[in-house]
Amino acid sequence: MDEGQIKQLLQRFRNGEIDEKSVIESFKKLPFENLSFANIDHHRTLRQGWPETIFCEGKSTDQIVGIAEHILKNNSYLLATRIAPESAEEVIRQFPDLIYNRTARTVASKIPDKTPEKKSRVALLSAGTSDIPVAEEAAETLAVLSIPCIRIYDVGVAGIHRLFDKLEQLQEVDFVIVVAGMEGALASVIGGLIGVPIVAVPTSIGYGTSFNGIAALLAMLNSCAAGISVVNIDNGFGAACVVARQIYHNDKTSK
């Protein structure tokens, strides 16, 4: 039931076509049907670029193509994450406008560059080269969300001097995403050096007691540098969404 229908109902009530009891009866069902309508402003804002996302792990190529078709009928943008090469190739074959990033394991809509003048707003750090796929998933998500970012890869604490001449750059962005596996110490080191908002993404990179990312996750949750927040293991997409919530909110409120 949308606003038009409510108006109609009220008209019919004023016109005596329906009685008070019927109106109230209709309203009893309203709470649930109208929730989206109540949130509509917020949702519209959020969706100004918030893409429909397909999490491809465990889905067949047929299923992914089907969902993609459905999304592209109703949306301008699409993002598919954790897509296998063979699925990606089929999706690209059917929707040639989409772009496949093999490293990031994503297929995404090409976003017209609406922000040529804007400076990079997010710095995307990875500790090692093996963490890059997760970082790239974040990068692709940011791209679809029209949030410009810079990539600073392979600056883990084993070669900490590589990090130091990037610090100036880091202090000029609005958000830092730190992607690290193994012992995940990079998040703490960054947190101790700069005051910019930071979200940490543990990765499943490592072996033995890395326990598929648990070591890095625990390190990040226990960071002695205050004010670092954390998302799920390998969740580059989620980190980009944390950033997007903030940047969209800032943009909305700064208008």
Next chain:
Amino acid sequence: MDEGQIKQLLQRFRNGEIDEKSVIESFKKLPFENLSFANIDHHRTLRQGWPETIFCEGKSTDQIVGIAEHILKNNSYLLATRIAPESAEEVIRQFPDLIYNRTARTVASKIPDKTPEKKSRVALLSAGTSDIPVAEEAAETLAVLSIPCIRIYDVGVAGIHRLFDKLEQLQEVDFVIVVAGMEGALASVIGGLIGVPIVAVPTSIGYGTSFNGIAALLAMLNSCAAGISVVNIDNGFGAACVVARQIYHNDKTSK
């Protein structure tokens, strides 16, 4: 070695009082000594209210009093977290200007209300009444950081209707902190309803398979609502710092 000392060194070099080799020798040690000076702008900004914090768990009353004394000599503000009642009472006895919040288990400096005109910028939600101490730790930290907040307590999903008439309020703040123990579902529900930045704090409230907060932590890390970030179990202080990084950064960049 501060900026003044560098100037002096350069003067003496130009005057021929010391030779090139001595200057270079001095600079070899510079990198580490000067790091804080390089970061000084950032730190100054951050510290405009960023209090020195004492984590009191496992410290004796004597130790806490000693550290507090040291901090108060050099800083305007102090925050002590997880303080036991008997320690708190002794600290208050010796520094009567400090304020003890028994629920939050904090002792903190009284912050002059510099922001009378400002609207609340943070909403602090707790799922149950037992989660309030952690929420209050966040609230006290925000207070010392001069960030106004509203408290919305006991709105867990078991009585989800209590939450719904708060949604409008939630959409008007800059940040939402969700504090929840047991199954931690509140974070996901909020995340599905509003687009404002959210940080989730799992608490150790529960028993049996809550495993002292692990159940809530895992729920929050796996939230199906995208863009929620998480801090350590019971880490109300940390959540407030996540918010502070963002709000200080916004305030600095919006100037």
Next chain:
Amino acid sequence: MDEGQIKQLLQRFRNGEIDEKSVIESFKKLPFENLSFANIDHHRTLRQGWPETIFCEGKSTDQIVGIAEHILKNNSYLLATRIAPESAEEVIRQFPDLIYNRTARTVASKIPDKTPEKKSRVALLSAGTSDIPVAEEAAETLAVLSIPCIRIYDVGVAGIHRLFDKLEQLQEVDFVIVVAGMEGALASVIGGLIGVPIVAVPTSIGYGTSFNGIAALLAMLNSCAAGISVVNIDNGFGAACVVARQIYHNDKTSK
């Protein structure tokens, strides 16, 4: 906003006192405010004996007394679980009509026996004598919910012959609650012998690798006897609520 207020709003709209836009504006807030009203029938049914519950662990005597006072002003019944002896004694001193069950660690309202003619509807089994407190918590909860039960204690599989002459009784109730710690095998054995609905409660009884009830929990979740469901460790209260949902629902639908 309740039904009366909606009627009033509609009257004022028909009378032309307020315009269409104002009515719609009011309705925008309706969804959340009215949720409880939409669910009202369900809630009333459920609450016909569903007591307000205080989980006392981690609450001070003062807090418990305060909450109890508040509940007893608005409700006929009260149940306090996991209450310490000293708290219980103070609560009883102030509200002498309540009854303290030291084993169950509960304080509860005395429920008038409305069901003198009814047969026992629930069988409450415990594997060992150490599991009895959890079983008694379930028993007390059932009592406040006016659901008659029989207690069959200390029938664990180490002395399985004690169980066998109870089987006939078990087949005559509507629900069986199996409370067991250590290896929790009793649930599977019962599940293999009878077809009555069963809910299993693991307890933290045991030591070493019982891991405070995890061994029993896992055993119950992996039962080779199909159709057994499980609640949290030591959650006697929860098991009684599972039963109550079913029995209230049956009673409602069988009318």
Next chain:
Amino acid sequence: MDEGQIKQLLQRFRNGEIDEKSVIESFKKLPFENLSFANIDHHRTLRQGWPETIFCEGKSTDQIVGIAEHILKNNSYLLATRIAPESAEEVIRQFPDLIYNRTARTVASKIPDKTPEKKSRVALLSAGTSDIPVAEEAAETLAVLSIPCIRIYDVGVAGIHRLFDKLEQLQEVDFVIVVAGMEGALASVIGGLIGVPIVAVPTSIGYGTSFNGIAALLAMLNSCAAGISVVNIDNGFGAACVVARQIYHNDKTSK
């Protein structure tokens, strides 16, 4: 030894063909042999549709076909769960009357619709599309058990508004099965909104800290909504059996 044999024994004893000692000797073995006979009523009731089940994981196609053949000789109905596509196809080829549900990974007997007039008695909810296979396993099990159900899929808390207009339906069934992976919050939300009996099935859907369903399992065991019970991860079959125990018991006792 069945009832007939006992009669014969007693006759022979009365006729003096065997002495007292022999009768007692026979009875010494009785306890175990006769257990099934003692339970015979219960079993007959239970088996009025309770299918023989093959858990196919880790079994070869040959083994599955062999067991299926054996079952179909002695039973009217069969249910095979977690069957791989290639095994399923071979089973169907040999027993063309069976039906293969690829999503549910089940092969099952076609159950004649004995209940055309009956309303749906179970609502089967899934949080996401990825949880559907587990939900379908429950659905297929219910079908073989002749228990009609409705499917309400993809109503997770990330899009909680989709759930709300289903609530009325949910309050009309006898049992709700909630199937959810990731953070499993749907069970708590449903539990907070309706009073109908609920069994929750955690699924292994998720990645990283979902730990193959542990996150969802813990959330469900710790639900702040009282009276929800839980089965093993991905155990759609088990949830259907929980429901069947209840519904068969109700049907038997309401006669």
Next chain:
Amino acid sequence: MDEGQIKQLLQRFRNGEIDEKSVIESFKKLPFENLSFANIDHHRTLRQGWPETIFCEGKSTDQIVGIAEHILKNNSYLLATRIAPESAEEVIRQFPDLIYNRTARTVASKIPDKTPEKKSRVALLSAGTSDIPVAEEAAETLAVLSIPCIRIYDVGVAGIHRLFDKLEQLQEVDFVIVVAGMEGALASVIGGLIGVPIVAVPTSIGYGTSFNGIAALLAMLNSCAAGISVVNIDNGFGAACVVARQIYHNDKTSK
């Protein structure tokens, strides 16, 4: 229903006092009631010294005294394990014939030395001095079971030479119990050196990653020396029972 009652029943049936149907009706209940009777030989054998045991952890002094009183009325022997000093003293005060072993945390009946001529049949090894309480619990249990043992304490692998001159002794007993905490390596070393039956008891001795005995437990379960079996952490009582099952069985079958 015991053997006498069955005889009576058969007499009355032969005499025509009761009909066939009544006899069968009585037998329907027989299976469960008679289980203990069927097992009676076995139980009698087992109980020739198998003491009634009270696990005292979590029981009040009053409860322990009560249970002890009940046992001593019906049994010759009693064993109470994990008893606190204050409880033990009260039990001893009331039953002065019992003996309290402070290290073993046991109170036990004094067993008359029926086996003066017998050689030690069990060797009880502990790795460190801190493991002695668990070893002593085993020793006290063996004593009540009339099984003679020798104690060989503090022979852990850190001082492995102390172990070597005990090997000859070890090869002369019928069973070796190895009690070890920390890394539990002693069990493997013994297993590699002798062929006598071995049961390993992990203890909770250690700190940090000993995880209260898990490290030792895992070591023992994964022993590269074949044929070692394991009991629960700190379960000295259980290890003695493993031995007792074997020795009683051997004694019975060798007669």
Next chain:
Amino acid sequence: MDEGQIKQLLQRFRNGEIDEKSVIESFKKLPFENLSFANIDHHRTLRQGWPETIFCEGKSTDQIVGIAEHILKNNSYLLATRIAPESAEEVIRQFPDLIYNRTARTVASKIPDKTPEKKSRVALLSAGTSDIPVAEEAAETLAVLSIPCIRIYDVGVAGIHRLFDKLEQLQEVDFVIVVAGMEGALASVIGGLIGVPIVAVPTSIGYGTSFNGIAALLAMLNSCAAGISVVNIDNGFGAACVVARQIYHNDKTSK
């Protein structure tokens, strides 16, 4: 250095061919070289059938064939466990006297039946059909060790009546091996019913929270039936070795 060499050394010393210092020098190395000699009696006894074993998991067919060749040169008997079908076939092709048990995943020497008159000494129980491979590994190991056993399969507690008419048999053997996955309750049930020595083998059969056998392992370690010992998950070989230690020891000492 064996006994002969020592004699020779002493002769040469008495003959003055070598001096005192050389003898002592030789003895300094003795402790380690002679350990096997000191244990020689024990080892000979043990090895009267104790086969050389190849654990094939993670070994290539070539490696397995090579080790088998080496063993068969020096030993009468061989046992290969956890062998893959393709490896087994190649081993059999090269050593046609060996026997492949596909279910047990073993290849073993054919042991001449030296004990035609002997009764079964071990009962091998499995809870479900899926546990049979682990049980068969134990059976094959016992066979190579010349220990006769009976198999009693598929007697899990879900159909506990099937177990009861086997109890008499169980009381006549010298050892019971209980093999069970899922919740592992069978071990406790057997332990509560008979007094014969029992070793429990948890299997990795199950899914979800069975955690590859941890559920069954914990159940067995926490058995409320005293005197049950446990080996590693899926360790059928190890259980047979526990039995063999006992039976060989008994046979040796009863001579």
Next chain:
Amino acid sequence: MDEGQIKQLLQRFRNGEIDEKSVIESFKKLPFENLSFANIDHHRTLRQGWPETIFCEGKSTDQIVGIAEHILKNNSYLLATRIAPESAEEVIRQFPDLIYNRTARTVASKIPDKTPEKKSRVALLSAGTSDIPVAEEAAETLAVLSIPCIRIYDVGVAGIHRLFDKLEQLQEVDFVIVVAGMEGALASVIGGLIGVPIVAVPTSIGYGTSFNGIAALLAMLNSCAAGISVVNIDNGFGAACVVARQIYHNDKTSK
């Protein structure tokens, strides 16, 4: 900015070409750029043989070849660990001077034997034959680092006598690396017998409760023999690096 650039800067400052402010501005950036320069001596020492390493797990053959090519342009030596056979063969095909060790899963530069006169400095022990690949990874790493070692394999505690005649050799090296899976007891036994520095490497060899090396890791961390340190599971490379740090440091300081 290197030393030359600093000199130039100072010259230009003395010549008046740049002012004081510019020099200070340049130095503000110095701390991070110059860190490597400050550490340059240390790095040079360390790198006298410290090879560039490629961790191949999760990298494609193309990626490995690419990285190898890049390293070999700039370095004399290369080490690739955890390389799959097919990748190794391709790498060898392209760089025929490299050597592939199939067991160690390494490809490495051939190191000219610069130390013909030197005695073995490291003893490399493995408990079982299955642990050899991890030991060989350590051996290959040591080889590339020009550190001579002896291999002592298959000396686990199940056949502890094999170890004893190696003890003399062990006391003559500078470092012992103990590689062991299953229960990892070998580390403790060695630690109790010799005083030489020891680093322990747990391996993932085992099954069931070995939990892919956790059992061995915990055993080693809890060793009752003092002064043993531990690296990650299966980390043969890391153990060699621990040794290398020590030996390089000793060599440097002993000059």
Next chain:
Amino acid sequence: MDEGQIKQLLQRFRNGEIDEKSVIESFKKLPFENLSFANIDHHRTLRQGWPETIFCEGKSTDQIVGIAEHILKNNSYLLATRIAPESAEEVIRQFPDLIYNRTARTVASKIPDKTPEKKSRVALLSAGTSDIPVAEEAAETLAVLSIPCIRIYDVGVAGIHRLFDKLEQLQEVDFVIVVAGMEGALASVIGGLIGVPIVAVPTSIGYGTSFNGIAALLAMLNSCAAGISVVNIDNGFGAACVVARQIYHNDKTSK
């Protein structure tokens, strides 16, 4: 049996006082008795200052005093770790020459300063002030072992600049011990900056997901800086022993 006794035995054999058989019989027992004698050189070296240690946790004051008395009779030095204040005071009262370090929770012999000229050989780092007790335990152990060290406390990565001006010092010692709780990142940072041997000690400092030191332990085991080894959580004593093994070995071999 020591060397003298062997000589005597050989003499008596040569003199014909005893026969060959008796000598061999004596040697059969030799292996174990003589092990310590075989290792005697090593042990003497090791014990040149290696103190007898009492791990006091879980021991009563009486027990500690007793053990201390025993040690001091036979040894020059003693070290008691993890001693409670009340125990320490009693020990000091009875042995006034011992020294109590309240922070380190140690009581130790005063070691005469035999090494006045020596430079510090070990640097002892702690990340936070709460980690100091563990660091001090290491310091006290080093003191008793006569190994001079410098303390560099509170240099965690949250204030990483404090660390940088200590780097020069760190490169001059022979060993670095890094003591850190929470996320334990300090070990990786140090490992990336210097080439000196490093042993890392995780501490149980932290809360929530620090899991009593597991987070720090995992971080250290997974350090991306190669060549760091790890000891048990809170094991300051063990870290000092790792260092002592190395330094004693170096000193012995450099002579």
